[in-house]
Amino acid sequence: MSAASRKAAESLAESLSKQVKHFSRTETRRLIHQFEGRCGQQPGRRAGSGLDRGQFRNMLHRTFGLTHDIIMDRVFSVFDRDNDGYIGVREWIAGLAVFLRGSLDEKIKFCFEVYDLNGDGAISREEMFHMLKWSLSRQPAEEDPEEGIKDLVEIVLKKMDHGHNSKVSYADFEKTVREENLLLEAFGTCLPNAKSIQAFEQQTFQDLPQL
Structure with a gap:
């Protein structure tokens, strides 16, 4: 050089x-x-x-x-x-x-941006389904995997959707992760x-x- x-x-x-x-x-x-x-x-x-x-x-x-x-x-x-x-x-x-x-603040923002597939400021049912489908479809299961994924999406929405509008806003995501840090990567591993x-x-x- x-x-x-x-x-x-x-x-x-x-x-x-x-x-x-x-x-x-x-x-x-x-x-x-x-x-x-x-x-x-x-x-x-x-x-x-x-x-x-x-x-x-x-x-x-x-x-x-x-x-x-x-x-x-x-x-x-x-x-x-x-x-x-x-x-x-x-x-x-x-x-x-x-x-x-x-920091936790930075990681919350980073993970949310990763999960917000279309960049509209919210994680929808469809986005959750697509992210979880890839992970869960790799696991052997006797039941229809898509039905299991749909059930999981509903469980996640019940936990995170504080606005009750069938999607997770940044405020929803931040509130949930601060209460339970293990949910930071709820929709897939995106941090090392x-x-x-x-x-x-x-x-x-x-x-x-x-x-």
């Missing part, structure tokens, strides 16, 4: 570490370096475009153990704030800050577990001084 490139990278790390919570400047620099390496592995990548959907999904699956197709696509969309079909370096850092180290976070951070931030 040339001196000019190093200076630009340091300047970007300094800027991002001030804008995004949870990462130090040195950690941000490591994440930028990792981002550049991942982008460089993409054949036919458009210059300056960022991380594409396929590469990002591959990371979610291999590094963090996510397997739900719909959920992985939605996580990509939540990271891709400008909706250009690529995750830029700023989106990468900001997304990982919540994904890896987010502690073990995968530790492995990722050890690999990414190895040799950095402990704060």
Whole structure:
């Protein structure tokens, strides 16, 4: 890397570490370096475009153990704030800050955005059904799986639908999760577990001084 490139990278790390919570400047620099390496592995990548959907999904699956197709696509969309079909370096850092180290408030917002498939500000019966169908259809069952999923959706609505309008608003979701944290990922795993976070951070931030 040339001196000019190093200076630009340091300047970007300094800027991002001030804008995004949870990462130090040195950690941000490591994440930028990792981002550049991942982008460089993409054949036919458009210059300056960022991380594409396929590469990002591959990371979610291999590094963090996510397997739900719909959920992985939605996580990509939540990271891709400008909706250009690529995750830029700023989106990468900001997304990982919540994904890896987010507060409960940040995680509630993140999970809700993932589950709100059409982005209308509410999780409908249909959206719940589609997300739960993929997970439950993989489990062996003697009964009609779709009937079981419909029953589960009704149970979830009874628990979460505080407005009694057959859908879960952000306020409904937030209230329910604050009362019962285990319901944060009620519609599918969209956050990494502690073990995968530790492995990722050890690999990414190895040799950095402990704060």
